[in-house]
Amino acid sequence: METIIDEPRWVRRGSWFGCPLGGALLGAGLYAVAGWVVSLAWFPMQGPFKLIVQIPRPWGLLGLIAVGLVAGWLFAAVWAEQRLIVTVAPGSVRLQRGKKKRRIEAEVTAVFKDDKELVLLGVEGRELVREKADLAEADLAKGFTEHGFPWQDEPPAER
The missing domain is CATH 1.10.10 (Arc Repressor Mutant, subunit A)
Structure with missing residues (x-):
């Protein structure tokens, strides 16, 4: 699902x-x-x-x-x-903007909104995705947490 x-x-x-x-x-x-x-x-x-x-x-x-x-x-x-469309499934995230599609299946250690951008971090804090997203933060948080992704309300502190 x-x-x-x-x-x-x-x-x-x-x-x-x-x-x-x-x-x-x-x-x-x-x-x-x-x-x-x-x-x-x-x-x-x-x-x-x-x-x-x-x-x-x-x-x-x-x-x-x-x-x-x-x-x-x-x-x-x-x-x-x-318009950005985000599809979240167990173990994968698909991003679609117009005809451009992107699939992320790497290990995600953090998901959050940084101002108006959706950010997915991978192992060792490496940025996997940074996309402009006008989507509601509550909808993103719910969608990602329902599938076990680690949503954070704020960007993590710099290391």
Whole structure:
């Protein structure tokens, strides 16, 4: 039996809807404030805002909403590709980030989070793995301890 530690389902699925929606709202908001920004002589980088104001309605608004949707979708795709999935089984740990997979079957003497990184130490304190992980520390601790790995709440002291 193995334990899979991943972001919650609502985050994984919600990002595919929330990011494009947020991008579309930002595009619409940008269109809404462009005229006001152009009226402020002191505001820097007015060129893009002047360009937006010159695009006839409704094409400027629709264009910015479309750009926001695409940007949000691309953001969600990058987020999904960078997500770390940890699979813990007795005697082995698998890490997956996008298409890149890694399996650790060496003796693990300590597992902990060091700031935002998951760290697995081997014999003599040798670092086997150090991966950026936004996963909840409680979920990681539970998954590793269920399979007999030595979870530590804090990084061990330097030797």
